[in-house]
Amino acid sequence: MKGVLFVNLGSPDSTDPKDVKKYLDEFLMDERVIDVPYLLRAFLVKGIILNTRPKKSAAAYKKIWWDEGSPLIVLSERLQEKVQEQVSVPVALAMRYGNPSIESGLQELANKGVTEVLLVPLYPQFAMATTETILVLAEKIRLKKFPQMSFTELPAFYNHPDYVRVLSTSIADELKGKKWDYLLFSYHGVPERHIKKSDITKSHCQIDGQCCKTPSPAHQFCYRHQCYETTRQVVEFLGLKEGTYSTSFQSRLGRDPWLQPYTDATIESLAHKGIKNLAVVTPAFVSDCLETLEEIGMEGAEEFKEAGGNEFYTIPCLNDREDWIKVLARWVDQWALTPQEA
Structure with missing residues (x-):
């Protein structure tokens, strides 16, 4: 059975x-x-x-x-x-x-x-x-x-057409009727060494901005590549314009280098650059949790507004849609x- x-x-x-x-x-x-x-x-x-x-x-x-x-x-x-x-x-x-x-x-x-x-x-x-x-x-x-x-x-x-469609639709549903300038894809962070440890080729992952775009068997287990690929496919599905979105990573711990750019620094930077209405989606999670509700929905919103932003929209996870x-x-x-x- x-x-x-x-x-x-x-x-x-x-x-x-x-x-x-x-x-x-x-x-x-x-x-x-x-x-x-x-x-x-x-x-x-x-x-x-x-x-x-x-x-x-x-x-x-x-x-x-x-x-x-x-x-x-x-x-x-x-x-x-x-x-x-x-x-x-x-x-x-x-x-x-x-x-x-x-x-x-x-x-x-x-x-x-x-x-x-x-x-x-x-x-x-x-x-x-x-x-x-x-x-x-x-x-x-x-x-x-x-x-x-x-x-x-x-x-x-992360790249399954059904998942990409549902995730994209959830974003569009949440932003419908809202005035927003920028969409930030915030993924849970991991230490850079995790990416290299998961590299089955033992040589492909350099975390240099190019390896994630270059086809490789390593991508089957590469968290960084899969995050950027989720963003890319959702952006394509929604037809977002260049310069209106980006990817970042949250929840770092300790002093070792973690995946960058960091979400908190990105949120502050966007406000300083004149982005007034920011939406954040967290596609590393399918269920809302401490990292989405408190770290992004509360701390992120506070950081954005303190840096000069106006509206901060947290897009819910897929949950039980x-x-x-x-x-x-x-x-x-x-x-x-x-x-x-x-």
């Missing part, structure tokens, strides 16, 4: 600093998030970050928390429930960090007799710290707890149909 497991990032169980600390511990101790030797990672995370960051992060979560709970969890649950209504195979939900866990999601499917699982990391672009860590942990759990199961992985869908639900349901159905049934 076939079934589907959607996997998103995750969230603390509450805005209590203790829950936030527990979540950050699991998140930051992931070797694919902070990819340094274990002892150094433990020193940085447990010895430094977890002594200061939980209270600050808890305060940020409180700003965006809903009555029903974490926006990311609530929106992911709505997505799972709506897709389930449109497909005939069981659909479960899990988070890479926090609850519900990947193990609990697989157990839910196993209890329904599922032996073939379509793993769907809810990230359009592939990255070590997102898609890869989900697939690695899921396989580890499968081997240990569910050896009777087999996995099929949904590839990164009906056209996005239909796309996911169609992808599930295409996988679930065996050749004999097709």
Whole structure:
């Protein structure tokens, strides 16, 4: 029997600093998030970050928390429930960090007799710290707890025509009737070394402005290329004029070089250049979360207006839009149909 497991990032169980600390511990101790030797990672995370960051992060979560709970969890649950209504195979939900866990999601499917699982990391672009860590942990759990199961992985869908169409339509819908001068595509940031570590050719990725435009097998796992390609295809779909859009990266941590240009600096720079009405879309996420609601929707808006801007529009993630639900349901159905049934 076939079934589907959607996997998103995750969230603390509450805005209590203790829950936030527990979540950050699991998140930051992931070797694919902070990819340094274990002892150094433990020193940085447990010895430094977890002594200061939980209270600050808890305060940020409180700003965006809903009555029903974490926006990311609530929106992911709505997505799972709506897709389930449109497909005939069981659909479960899990988070890479926090609850519900990947193990609990697989157990839910196993209890329904599922032996073939379509793993769907809810990230359009592939990255070590997102898609890869989900697939690695899921396989580890499968081997240990569910050896009777087999996995099929949904590839990164950053350039899939269905995704590009739905993302583009969501942007157009949100900006309809609004006066805007510039559209910023803000993607979650990763350290530059992650890009080079993911380069299967071991030589293509130079992060020099040209490698992402030059065809290469490395692009299959290159987060930077996939972000720029998402932007390019959406720009083409919407017919945006040169000079009215750009791409940036947010949420950097530590002193190592991360992907640039940085979103916060870009927002401030655009205001200083005379952009008065700015719209920001966050295509690295399919569900609104702390990074979209607080970092962009609140901090970004404040930075823009303090630098001289007027209107700041945050374009929601795809969340549980009906056209996005239909796309996911169609992808599930295409996988679930065996050749004999097709």
